[in-house]
Amino acid sequence: MTQPQQKVPKRIASVIINSLKGGVVPRVGLPYITVGREAEIAALLHDLDLVADGGASFRFLVGRYGSGKSFLLQTIRNHAMGKGFVVADADLTPERRLHGTKGQGLATYRELIGNLSTKTRPEGGALTLVLERWISNVQSQVALSSGLAADDPAFAGEVERAIMAQIQQLQELVHGFDFARLLTLYWRAHLEADDETKANVIRWFRGEYRTKTEARADLGVNIVITDDDWYDYLKLFASFFKGAGYEGLIILVDELVNLYKIPNAVSRQYNYEKILTMYNDTLQGKARYLGIIMGGTPQSIEDRRRGLYSYEALRSRLTQGRFASEGLADLLAPVIRLQPLTYEELLVLTEKLADIHAGLFGYERTISEDDLVTFLQLEFDRVGADTHLTPREVIRDFVELLDILYQTEGLTIEQILGEHQLSSTAGASQSGSAGNLYAEFDI
Numbered sequence: 001m002t003q004p005q006q007k008v009p010k011r012i013a014s015v016i017i018n019s020l021k022g023g024v025v026p027r028v029g030l031p032y033i034t035v036g037r038e039a040e041i042a043a044l045l046h047d048l049d050l051v052a053d054g055g056a057s058f059r060f061l062v063g064r065y066g067s068g069k070s071f072l073l074q075t076i077r078n079h080a081m082g083k084g085f086v087v088a089d090a091d092l093t094p095e096r097r098l099h100g101t102k103g104q105g106l107a108t109y110r111e112l113i114g115n116l117s118t119k120t121r122p123e124g125g126a127l128t129l130v131l132e133r134w135i136s137n138v139q140s141q142v143a144l145s146s147g148l149a150a151d152d153p154a155f156a157g158e159v160e161r162a163i164m165a166q167i168q169q170l171q172e173l174v175h176g177f178d179f180a181r182l183l184t185l186y187w188r189a190h191l192e193a194d195d196e197t198k199a200n201v202i203r204w205f206r207g208e209y210r211t212k213t214e215a216r217a218d219l220g221v222n223i224v225i226t227d228d229d230w231y232d233y234l235k236l237f238a239s240f241f242k243g244a245g246y247e248g249l250i251i252l253v254d255e256l257v258n259l260y261k262i263p264n265a266v267s268r269q270y271n272y273e274k275i276l277t278m279y280n281d282t283l284q285g286k287a288r289y290l291g292i293i294m295g296g297t298p299q300s301i302e303d304r305r306r307g308l309y310s311y312e313a314l315r316s317r318l319t320q321g322r323f324a325s326e327g328l329a330d331l332l333a334p335v336i337r338l339q340p341l342t343y344e345e346l347l348v349l350t351e352k353l354a355d356i357h358a359g360l361f362g363y364e365r366t367i368s369e370d371d372l373v374t375f376l377q378l379e380f381d382r383v384g385a386d387t388h389l390t391p392r393e394v395i396r397d398f399v400e401l402l403d404i405l406y407q408t409e410g411l412t413i414e415q416i417l418g419e420h421q422l423s424s425t426a427g428a429s430q431s432g433s434a435g436n437l438y439a440e441f442d443i
Contacts, residue, residue: 008032013360020353021399023392025070027122030078033352036345037072040338043331044076044293048083051291052247056282060256060318061295062302063338066390069295072338073252076293080250081119085291086130086241088112088234089252092259098274100227100267105274109230110207112251128202134244135190138162156191163187166243173239174232178223183240185219205233231278238290248289256296260306272311279317279334301335341391343380347372349391350398357402367405371413375401378417 008016012029019026020033040061047057063069073089080087090096090111097104115124139150142162148155167180182201189197200218207225209215215224225233238249262268275294281287301308301318309315318335341349350372358365379394405413 008356008359010360013356016356017353017360017399020395021403023396025074027074027077030071030075032356033349034075035349035352036341037068037075037338039331040072040336041075041079043336044072045079047291048076048080048085048247048250051085051250051289052083054242054288056285056287056290056292058279058282058292058334059294060301060308060335061293061338062298062335063295064297064390066392067338067340068391069338070254071391073254073293073295077117077250077252078122080291081117081122084119084247085250086126086237086246086248087117087250087252089115089117089254091255092253093255094258094261097259097262097267097271098231099270103227105227105230106207106225108253109225109233112234113206118246127205130241130244130246131186131202132190134240135159135163135187137245138166160187167240169243170236170239173236175223175229176236178221179233179236179240181221182219231274235281235287235290239288242289248291250291250293252293252295254295256294256308257300259308260296260300260303268306269311272308272314275308276311276313276317279314298337340389343376346376346391346394349395350375353395353398354402357399357406361406363406367402367413371417374417375413 008029012032016026016029016033044059047059050057061069061072077087077089090108092098092108095104096108096111098108099105100107113127116126116130117124118126118129120126121129139155139159142148142155142158143150146155146158148158163184167183170176170180170183173179182204186198186201189195189201197219203209204215204219204221204224207230209218209224212222212224215221234249234251241247241249259268259271262271278292282290282292296308299307304310304315308318347369351369354365354367354372375398376394379389379397382389401413401416404416405411
């Protein structure tokens with residue numbers, strides 16, 4: 001079963017080990033530790049193809065804390081960037097919602113725009129890069145089609161005409177006229193080396209202008225992005241990114257549980273209504289080159305008192321049909337329910353982590369496959385493990401085990417595992433609370 005482990009650079013190995021031990025998903029190196037989820041990944045990659053062809057998609061990933069939602073979201077994020085998409089991701093919090101009267105919706109928009117990422121800028125903050133690439137692409141196309149040199153006096157005029165023709169298509173969308181006007185301002189500021197105006201346009205696109213008066217004074221536009229219309233600008237960005245040479249825009253939103261936790265019923269319903277608007281747009285063809293994936297726990301989705309299903313228009317659209325059941329999941333449905341990783345998949349994962357840990361700290365791996373099997377047996381022998389044990393808990397326990405073995409000279413894995421086998425019965429009464437320790441994080 002053991003296969004040669006692909007060598008992991010130490011910088012990436014360090015991020016992987018430290019992130020997993022801390023209960024969070026590493027933003028780099030995921031291909032080194034991905035196991036299982038082939039069917040789910042294939043379904044979401046199919047959505048990327050649909051978006052690249054000018055369509056739109058909307059999916060919900062549903063799973064318990066630690067079941068792998070955030071890991072899968074980050075995996076799709078990496079796939080999307082690799083395929084030429086611009087990706088924006090954000091976690092919802094009490095201060096970041098989809099709708100609010102005190103800037104909560106705009107806060108989510110700012111987080112998404114701040115986290116714009118591309119293959120060449122995977123860490124986020126890619127908006128300026130995208131705008132510069134857009135201008136460079138237009139200039140290259142004009143030079144190729146017209147035969148004019150960049151220093152020809154007529155070249156700038158030809159480029160501006162090409163830009164006007166390209167952004168004219170955006171004017172058909174809601175707020176498209178003002179969006180196109182700001183793109184024109186950015187191009188002219190680029191032409192004149194006016195860095196102050198370029199910075200102001202970037203500020204506007206980031207949603208940092210509070211009042212129309214301020215925007216009008218700096219840019220001559222009488223509009224700002226607000227809590228009510230921020231989603232319209234994401235649709236504009238999706239179409240613009242396609243024209244700028246990318247495949248489209250993929251939006252990843254995690255922690256829907258923070259909408260479930262909103263105490264005011266009316267506020268919750270407004271947030272669910274925003275989700276319904278986004279969902280209808282993608283399925284009815286009102287959005288193009290846009291893919292949206294949201295992650296939440298089963299309770300945050302299916303609870304009919306406070307969850308998404310408390311909003312009847314969403315419940316009727318998202319509830320699975322008569323024939324879907326455990327083992328017969330419909331991965332083409334709007335809601336993808338994550339099944340637990342199998343015992344065999346966890347065995348492969350722990351083997352990968354043992355190799356990465358050994359490579360990071362420069363020692364020869366001595367843990368055998370039998371040791372890994374024993375470790376997993378101990379994990380699965382916990383009281384309630386069949387329903388409450390998650391990949392996050394297994395991973396954190398295993399990384400902790402590797403760290404202890406590395407730091408303690410003369411200690412063997414057999415000694416640690418043997419001691420825990422003897423004490424497992426005594427500790428069984430405490431295992432019911434183990435899941436709470438990790439509920440703060442979501443891998």
